[in-house]
Amino acid sequence: MKTNTIAVLGGTGKSGNYLVQQLLEKGYPMKLLLRTPENFTLENPLIEIIKGDARDFEAINHLIRDCSTVISKIGQPVGEKPIFTDATKNIIQSMNVYGIKRYIAITGLNVDTPFDHKNDRVKAATDWMYQNYPKTTKDKQDEYEILVNSNLDWTLVRLPLIIPTSEHLETQTNLIDCAGEKITAADLSEFLVSQIDDQTYIKQSPFLYNVI
Numbered sequence: 567m568k569t570n571t572i573a574v575l576g577g578t579g580k581s582g583n584y585l586v587q588q589l590l591e592k593g594y595p596m597k598l599l600l601r602t603p604e605n606f607t608l609e610n611p612l613i614e615i616i617k618g619d620a621r622d623f624e625a626i627n628h629l630i631r632d633c634s635t636v637i638s639k640i641g642q643p644v645g646e647k648p649i650f651t652d653a654t655k656n657i658i659q660s661m662n663v664y665g666i667k668r669y670i671a672i673t674g675l676n677v678d679t680p681f682d683h684k685n686d687r688v689k690a691a692t693d694w695m696y697q698n699y700p701k702t703t704k705d706k707q708d709e710y711e712i713l714v715n716s717n718l719d720w721t722l723v724r725l726p727l728i729i730p731t732s733e734h735l736e737t738q739t740n741l742i743d744c745a746g747e748k749i750t751a752a753d754l755s756e757f758l759v760s761q762i763d764d765q766t767y768i769k770q771s772p773f774l775y776n777v778i
Contacts, residue, residue, distance in 0.1 A: 572596045572762070573630045575620055575653070576639030578606055581728045581751035585639060586613070588755040594762075599629045620653035623660070630660045635762050638671040648705030651712060658716050667719040670761045672754070675744055676703050677710050677724055679771050683742045710771060721761050722771040725749055739772040746775025 572589055576582045577598040586608065589596050595612045603615045618625025620640055630636060640653055650673075661669060675688050676695040684692065695703040713720045727748045737753050738745065757774055761767065 570594060571633045573633040573636040574598045574639075575629070575637070575657075576641055579639055579641045580730050581754060582639050583608075584730075584732070584751040584755040585637065585758060588752075588759045592759055594759070597629050597633060599625060620649060620656065623656045626653075626656040627660045627663065630657070630664060630666060633664075633666060635668040635670065636661060636666065637758055637762075638669075639758075640671075642702050648702045650702075650705045650709040654709045654712050658712070658718060661718060667717075668762065669713075669718045669720040670723070670758055671709075671713075671720070672723045672725055672758070673706050673709065673771070674703075675724055675726055675773070677706050677722070677771065679710065679741075681742055685743055685745070687747075688744050714769075719765075719768045721767045721769075723754075723758065723761075723767075724771055724773045725754065726773075726775050728754060735776040735778070737774060738777050739767070739774050741770060741772050744773035744775055746777060748778075749775050 572594050574596050577586050578600060590610060590612060597614045597616055599616050599618055599620065600606055601619055603617050606615065616629045620626060636657060640649065642649055676692040710722055713722055726744055726746055728751055729748050730751045732752045733750050734752055735750055753776060754774065
């Protein structure tokens, strides 16, 4: 069955609601995976709520069924072991079950690719993350490696500080370095939704940032 329904993980985080609003503006039906649906107050006929956790394969499988694209803005839950590789493995397995290819996700500046020429500021930020959050930082790097070795049409967007605002500023993308220090949640959401049909960054991990 042909569908344009989008599966969304992380739709209630500090910038997740901007993604939901952007999808609604573009008319996309969506399924949201929520740990605590009772905290999600937005009601819209285009939104279907799935209660569950990204570490639970059955919940992920229920979410992804009948969707055409998966977008993940999942964040690290406080006080829990790193979530990113666990969630990504479940997502890849489920997408393969249903023959879904397009996967769009976000990650941090600390993720390295073989193509990088990071500036000193970004290198220092990466080192700081490994010193202060070694397990989560390594888990995000492992997530990238898992995607590289998958058969998905993935795009992993590397981000500086996300500013929770609906303001739109000039943005740039770059595959080797991050020249900006922030990205607005509205600009991020607009970019993520644009990637549903844009093949420019398939199997790549661009930096996205505002130019101030």
